[in-house]
Amino acid sequence: MNVIAIGAHPDDIEIGAGGSIALHRARGDSVRFLILTRGGELSPPAKRETEAREAADVLDVDDIHVMGYDDTKVPYDNEIVKRIDDHLTEIDVDRAYIHTEEDTHQDHRHAALASIAAGRNTDEVLAFESPSTRSSFDPQYYNSLSEEFLERKIDAIRTHKSQREKKYLEAEAMKGLARFRGRQANTRYAEAFQVIRIREDQTATHELTTEMLD
Numbered sequence: 001m002n003v004i005a006i007g008a009h010p011d012d013i014e015i016g017a018g019g020s021i022a023l024h025r026a027r028g029d030s031v032r033f034l035i036l037t038r039g040g041e042l043s044p045p046a047k048r049e050t051e052a053r054e055a056a057d058v059l060d061v062d063d064i065h066v067m068g069y070d071d072t073k074v075p076y077d078n079e080i081v082k083r084i085d086d087h088l089t090e091i092d093v094d095r096a097y098i099h100t101e102e103d104t105h106q107d108h109r110h111a112a113l114a115s116i117a118a119g120r121n122t123d124e125v126l127a128f129e130s131p132s133t134r135s136s137f138d139p140q141y142y143n144s145l146s147e148e149f150l151e152r153k154i155d156a157i158r159t160h161k162s163q164r165e166k167k168y169l170e171a172e173a174m175k176g177l178a179r180f181r182g183r184q185a186n187t188r189y190a191e192a193f194q195v196i197r198i199r200e201d202q203t204a205t206h207e208l209t210t211e212m213l214d
């Protein structure tokens, strides 16, 4: 399976889907990170880009692309949709993890809208949450995480050292959210997603059922 994760800023993907990304890599899926800005708060962009690359290494991500839009100024226009679309086509993406529209940060909202438009032909599109996600975020899909994968996620978030002062990035907050989402999904820890599109291939199931009836 070819997977892409699209985040507005360095650290968004790790926070929303870091454990799921580590799971995909452990399963042998290929994963590309697409980050729309270099970030800008609290530290120079170059430093944040370096941290993003370190985090991607922790999660064993195959490759990472940084687009270079200005922080707080991610657009929603034809150009960004086309640029995201080019990445989806280039690696023939099966599943995209993207921002949710239900977010108070304009960069996250625009990233969500541009990703949905670009991913109109992508089989599976799942939207992750962030600390600025609104209460209207309503998850329908969960990836269950073992303690090991949750720790990998937290390790990846820790590489964003320039963001250390942000309380929502504390390991305790990340673990608490994973436990809460785990409760909703009847498992220990989980990451939660809003389904934009998911496709179950029923062919194999159908053959199995027919065989059982014979």
Ligand SMILES: [Zn+2]
Pocket: 008, 009, 012, 105, 108, 130
């Ligand atoms: Zn962000």
